[in-house]
Amino acid sequence: MYCGDSRGTDIDHFEPINSSPLRTFDWMNHLLACSSCNSNSKRDQFPCDANGTPLLIDPTIDDPYDHLRLILSTGFYRGNTPKGKTTIDVLRLNRGDLQRGRELAFPRCQAMLRDYLRMQDSGNLREATKMLNALQEQPFIGVLHAMFRTAPNPGAEIVLGGAEVLEALKALNFYTG
Known part of the structure; x- marks a missing residue:
């Protein structure tokens, strides 16, 4: 908690x-x-x-x-x-282990969001759903929540790591901007 x-x-x-x-x-x-x-x-x-x-x-x-x-x-x-x-x-x-865990969770979330979007776009809904479940059950889930909170802000595309990541957040309906 x-x-x-x-x-x-x-x-x-x-x-x-x-x-x-x-x-x-x-x-x-x-x-x-x-x-x-x-x-x-x-x-x-x-x-x-x-x-x-x-x-x-x-x-x-x-x-x-x-x-x-x-x-x-x-x-x-x-x-x-x-x-x-x-x-x-x-x-x-x-503390070091937590900071490092969150730091490493960020690129993992970025990659998983990009993969989710690609699977969704290609019609591979079963794999997209698996990716979404994996994304939501990973350690340091607070990183993903911080990404959702960042998405509506100006410059979010840069902070979040690109248009694809922002687009994936939009596709998940976590961001409606």
């Missing part, structure tokens, strides 16, 4: 038991997380602002892209808000 690496092995209490014992068995307080994010980074940290508002992105209610900006070419996250900056710091979202 945090880093997007798809290695979820732990159940994290979003609001830690020591600070919110009444949420111990609250289903919406249980998030699937990798052990690195849960046990090594977040642990029992739960920073709040002066008003008591949590400064971590809650993936059950917050849209991460309101708080984070992914630099697609490098896999680096930047915080757009205090909540985004704190989440990056506490969960160490820019």
Whole structure:
């Protein structure tokens, strides 16, 4: 739920038991997380602002892209808000393995989108559907979501890696610009 690496092995209490014992068995307080994010980074940290508002992105209610900006070419996250900056710091979202994984996921997404478009255009719908399923089930799916979010912006064709990638996003109806 945090880093997007798809290695979820732990159940994290979003609001830690020591600070919110009444949420111990609250289903919406249980998030699937990798052990690195849960046990090594977040642990029992739960920073709040002066008003008591949590400064971590809650993936059950917050849209991460309101708080984070992914630099697609490098896999680096930047915080757009205090909540985004704190989440990056506490969960160490820019640690080397994650940044590298996102950096490598970007050209993989580009290639898969181009392949999807070619299969779709040639009428090979069965293979196009397989490619779309593979694209949606890969690690670092947040890269694909960032690409969708980038598509309507000016200059998206350059950032996303060409007209074919942008056209594939349009064909998937994720972008209607």
